[in-house]
Amino acid sequence: MTYGFIGTGSMGRTLIEALIRSGKVKPSEMIVTNRTKAKAQQLADRYPGLRVAADNRQAIHESSVFFLCIKPGEFRTVLDEICDVVREDQIAVSITSPVMIADLEKWLRARAAKIIPSIANSVCDGNSLFVPGPRLTEEDRKQLWDLFSAISQPITIAESDTRVASDLASVSPAFIAFLMEKLADAAAEETNLPRETALALVTRMAHGLGRLLTDGGFTLESLQERVAVPGGITREGLNLLQEDIGPVFNKLIRLTHAKYEDDIEKVQQSLRAKIEK
Incomplete structure (x- = not known):
């Protein structure tokens, strides 16, 4: 082969x-x-x-x-x-x-x-x-x-789900890496923690998070509930994220779909000429 x-x-x-x-x-x-x-x-x-x-x-x-x-x-x-x-x-x-x-x-x-x-x-x-x-x-x-x-x-x-599935499986590593970098940068900017240490902490955290979700029996929802005890710091942070992030991910999905539809049209226009001959 x-x-x-x-x-x-x-x-x-x-x-x-x-x-x-x-x-x-x-x-x-x-x-x-x-x-x-x-x-x-x-x-x-x-x-x-x-x-x-x-x-x-x-x-x-x-x-x-x-x-x-x-x-x-x-x-x-x-x-x-x-x-x-x-x-x-x-x-x-x-x-x-x-x-x-x-x-x-x-x-x-x-x-x-x-x-x-x-x-x-x-x-x-x-x-x-x-x-x-x-x-x-x-x-x-x-x-x-x-x-x-x-x-x-x-x-x-289904082929009709290619874009949204790609957003989640293929593109999101870049999006999540961006968010992690921003979290580390904020920590370094607001405290005396060196940026290199902040990056090392969030990177190793991501490794452990992946294992918790794949091998540890957690879902995304149950993990949040385990860490965010009522009245605790994590719950306050999640409330802030819920309020400030708002529809940003909806906008992100709409943006990627608009670009995808434009790319499809351009490809089909370029291929159609021979097909119609």
């Missing part, structure tokens, strides 16, 4: 390295390509056996399953280049959420799926979002599920 990767940017590299780190895929079972070839070569240098293709067409030609790890605006160019070498016996996986499976199937003869990874997959944790295309066989589904189970907890979602 050979796995091809078109694109070795942030998420493409995360996926490649996670699969190698998990032991599920050997470097010798991978062939990669990138618009900036030096980035692909860096991976090959780091993981002996991993091959760098001369171009996208070679990566596709030599793959049984290939991953499209590219930005929405690059899809038209890449699909133009590879569409005539894609075969019916291949599986095409897009990790780019605004690209619709129906559009992939109009351009490519392969059986298609959308799987959205998370930065947490780099440590073989977190979720991956699995949107199977209608052409996938049951064997295909099992193969992809088994592959991503090595680096994550896959979850099947």
